[in-house]
Amino acid sequence: MTSHVVPHTQQAIVQSHYGAVRDVLALSEVVPVRAPGPREVQVHVRAAAVNPIDWQMIEGNRRLIARRRxxxxxxxxxxxxxxxxxxxxxxxxxxxxxxADNEIDGGGASEYVNVSVELLAHAPAGLDFAESAALPLAAQIAMTCLDRGQVAAGTRVAVIGASGGVGHLAVQMARAAGAFVVGVSSARNQEFVRSMGADEVIDRNETDVSSSFGADSFDVVIDCVGGREQWIQAQRVLRPGGRFVTIARDEDGVVTLASAVQLASTIAARRLRGAGPRGTKYIPVFLKASGALLRRVNELVDDGRVRVHLSRSFPLTLEGVNAAIDESRAGRATGKLVLQR
Known part of the structure; x- marks a missing residue:
């Protein structure tokens, strides 16, 4: 292997303060390259992916939960x-x-970044860098949804938002587990969701889960969209003891003290309502990334049971990051948005 000479400084896209993405991101030519700590691995970044949490954090919408230095x-x-x-x-x-999903320190918009060994996994052999970068956050969330929902062979699952970054992976993982899967998406993405392995697909703009399926139709509903109406619809179709697993809040705005209190109250009330063996279980998912979880994802990829779909690729430049975030914010991407050198 040819020796790689690591420079002392690097180019990186740097955020200076909270605010509108195009106002607070800039290219710096002199960011230090730091030697890895005892339990860290230094990575020469070849590709990165954009997720909604990226621009939500840049704008400061989540600063109450996780402040940024x-x-x-x-x-x-x-x-x-x-x-x-x-x-x-x-x-x-x-x-x-x-x-990896470098869940605290970020760094995908740099040339070199140090990642905790606890978060890192070897990339699947059959994927290029862009596909490998697209997997970690979305796929680990999808896997966590299946774990929390206890999805197994014979489980009936509805995935709301089945064409998105998390949704299209959740559909495939549920099918790999032997579940019967109904995907809920817009009409333009129905064929895509079928190609991911969904047994049935419904157009969320024309109907809803409860209008298409009767009571006791599902064991699990996985919500990748958010909104109170998803919870209401799920209660109408879930079997007694069924599980509503959601990765989103009722209202996806700025997290304030008032909204955080409201969220905690809502979760507590819904969990209380679902108490007992026949109650509908309300299960919010908050990802704890790990190399071990990512390796489980990679096993499915290596076996050919899960593939990541790239909606669009951008250059890993300042303008590329801005453009990818614009597209992520628009919410129309099918699969994942990636950036690569």
Missing amino acids: FPFTPLFDLAGVVTAVGDQVTSFRLGDRVH
Whole structure:
């Protein structure tokens, strides 16, 4: 393997403060390249992915939950090549192709970033860097939804938002588990959702789950869209003891003290209502990323049971990041938005 010379400084897209994305991101030519800590791996970033949490954090919509220290290099999903390892790292070597959801420190918009060994996994052999970068956050959330929903062979599952980044992976994972899967999406994405393995697809603009299916039709509803109406619809179709698993809040706005209190109250009330063996279980999912969870995802990818769909690829430049975030915000992407060098 040809030796890779790591520079002392690098180019990186840096956030200086909270605000509108195009106002607060800038290209810096002199960001230090830091040697990895004892339990860290230094990665030469070759691709990254954009998720809604990226621009929500940049704008400060989530600062009450997780404050950001500036300057900060955004984008959590990344893939690249190992260029250095900490002295306590034994599972990765120079030249390894890797990917991760670097859930606290970001760094996907840099040339080099240090990632905790606990978050990192070897990239699937059959994927390129862009596909590898598209997987970590969305796929780990999808896997967590299946775990929390106890999806197994014979389970009947409805996935709301089945064409999105998390949804299209959840459909495939549920099918791989042996579940019967109904995908809910817009009409223009119905064929795509079928191609992901959904047994049936319904147009969410023409009907809803409860109008298309009667009571006791599903064991699990996985909500990738959010909104109170999803919870209401799910209660009408879930069997006694059924599980409503959601990755979104009722209102996807700025998190304030008042909204945080309201969210906590809503979760508590819905959980209380679902108490008992016949109650509808309300299960909000908050991802805790890990290399172990990502390796479970990679096993499905390596076996050919899950594939990640790239909606569009952008250059990993300042303008590319701005354009990818604009498209993410529009909410029309099918699958994942990625950036690559």
